[in-house]
Amino acid sequence: MPLGCERIYKLIPRIKFDLINFGYKSKLKDEFKKGNIPLEKGFYGGKLDPKNASLEHCKPHSKGGKNTLGNFVLATVENNNKRGNGDIFRYATKENTEAYFKVFENCNIKDTKGTDYLKMLAKTLRELWEKSPIMKGKEMWEVLKRW
Numbered sequence: 001m002p003l004g005c006e007r008i009y010k011l012i013p014r015i016k017f018d019l020i021n022f023g024y025k026s027k028l029k030d031e032f033k034k035g036n037i038p039l040e041k042g043f044y045g046g047k048l049d050p051k052n053a054s055l056e057h058c059k060p061h062s063k064g065g066k067n068t069l070g071n072f073v074l075a076t077v078e079n080n081n082k083r084g085n086g087d088i089f090r091y092a093t094k095e096n097t098e099a100y101f102k103v104f105e106n107c108n109i110k111d112t113k114g115t116d117y118l119k120m121l122a123k124t125l126r127e128l129w130e131k132s133p134i135m136k137g138k139e140m141w142e143v144l145k146r147w
Contacts, residue, residue: 026072027110028117029055036110039103043073044083045096052076058124060085069112070120073100088125089134097125098143122147 031037033050042048043056056075059065062085075083083091101122104114122144129135129144 026055026067026069027112028069028072028074029053031109032074037074037103037107039074039100041096041099042075042079043096043100044075044079044091045093046076046079048074048076052078054080056080056083058088058121059128068120069109069117070124073121087132087134088128089132094141094143097141101143101147118147 028037032039032048032053039048042053053074054077055072056079057065057067058071058073061067065071079091101118104118107114109117126140126144129140
């Protein structure tokens with residue numbers, strides 16, 4: 001440790017990283033918080049409510065992911081921070097993905113049809129699937145093919 005850093009380290013309070021929320025804005029999160037999206041569980045599962053909802057980048061921002069609707073899903077802050085910038089398919093399950101998509105089949109997000117959101121999201125997830133070492137050689141989930 002460089003000289004003097006130990007003093008600084010002692011002065012900085014311990015940060016609880018599992019509660020960090022970077023505060024990205026999107027109509028997806030806004031509409032959920034207003035009660036206009038009947039989502040009970042986040043993209044990775046976990047009970048979702050307006051206080052613990054966070055925007056999750058499917059393709060991490062740190063790896064070139066954009067702040068666009070098609071790259072966002074709603075997840076709990078805890079699950080979002082657990083994933084960090086790791087492979088989304090390490091945390092996403094087929095069942096949770098299907099349940100998430102089902103909610104948006106008949107639900108609009110402000111001025112965007114839910115089905116349009118699902119098309120954009122499925123495109124992003126298919127691209128990530130093709131690059132994922134976890135999913136290499138596995139059959140793509142039907143829900144991603146359908147959209």
